């Protein structure tokens with residue numbers, strides 16, 4: 478079966494996490510992704526957070542599946558020439574270097590268009606145009622400047638970043654959408670275009686509900702926040718702890734075993750539609766009609782009391798027992814699952830959102846597969862490339878160089894030290 482993007486060739490000039498996430502998604506959708514890496518070094522993540530000596534790290538392997546690797550020193554004349562030749566015959570180039578890096582290399586948008594007017598040049602930067610546009614940005618910085626940190630955590634504690642990589646992987650997803658849309662538009666215009674995604678914008682987009690709340694503050698307290706009704710609100714959206722971000726109050730509650738298991742908790746939503754069933758389940762049937770509890774308005778005045786009563790019940794059961802009781806009643810809830818529990822979940826393996834992959838250096842490892850499924854373009858997760866693994870393949874079969882041209886490229890040192898660069902074909 479052909480893949481959705483089977484006829485798309487991508488020059489993947491990305492590194493670390495944000496850009497590689499984008500190109501990995503496109504590779505899973507069928508694009509031919511050629512990762513350009515510095516000879517001898519490669520993407521810095523190959524050696525960062527290494528767990529197995531002399532093997533590519535999980536940091537790298539888990540972000541670079543289904544790609545090919547070509548080593549090129551693009552600061553040499555021959556390296557830049559080969560990159561430019563690749564640009565001429567590709568559909569997309571993706572990069573996430575610090576601002577100005579591509580220009581310093583000579584690859585301005587004007588130059589890229591001159592090489593290939595149909596190419597889409599897709600970039601991730603920390604910030605969009607403005608006072609910070611020249612700044613380098615990593616994940617947690619993006620979370621801070623995009624509104625996530627100021628609104629995450631508890632009122633009496635420091636701003637908190639989340640484990641979900643919303644700045645890096647989140648922005649990579651935005652960029653992938655932009656690229657696919659630009660490819661679609663090219664069908665009618667015949668032209669490429671620039672696609673830009675800033676990490677600050679990406680995080681702010683995901684904090685949309687907090688900007689909603691900022692404006693709601695002008696009209697009164699945020700009744701679903703834990704600061705209501707006893708605490709006070711200032712002039713900005715406070716950290717909401719584990720309160721629900723929507724119109725149905727929710728909280729994380731202790732379950733049996735919480736004293737020793739840091740994840741023996743469940744998220745419980747007191748959805749108004751099923752309030753009566755909640756009352757029955759927790760042994761408070763009288764709350765169905767008690768004016769202090771019967772309406773959402775009344776419950777918001779006493780959120781602490783409501784959740785304390787529910788928690789007194791959840792603490793008598795494990796999080797999975799709570800789930801088993803509440804689900805048939807359509808009461809929305811979800812256990813706090815640890816990474817250990819997720820990694821072992823057979824249902825997640827069955828749907829291939831968790832996949833085991835073989836790797837020649839590090840052996841078998843577990844990774845996350847594609848989070849979107851296309852019925853006519855099923856993704857097959859294959860391992861990340863070794864550094865320069867496809868040098869020979871790409872010079873011969875993509876750039877169509879003859880043996881003399883290959884020899885010239887190798888002699889120049891642009892692909893690295895000659896002996897090691899063509900070892901694998």
Ligand code: CAO
Pocket residue numbers: 492493494495496513514515516549550551552573574575576577578581582601602603612613614615616645
């Ligand atoms: N051959 C030769 N040189 C190469 C090369 C190659 N194949 N690939 C990269 N380089 C060079 C670049 O030319 C550049 O050199 P100059 O600064 O001399 O022009 C340098 O390597 C890379 O520059 P960088 O500033 O992008 O890298 P860094 O490690 O200092 O910064 C990061 C990393 C991520 C902070 C920065 O790239 C950035 O802000 N990117 C945009 C935002 C982003 O994507 N952040 C997410 C990162 S994941 O948390």
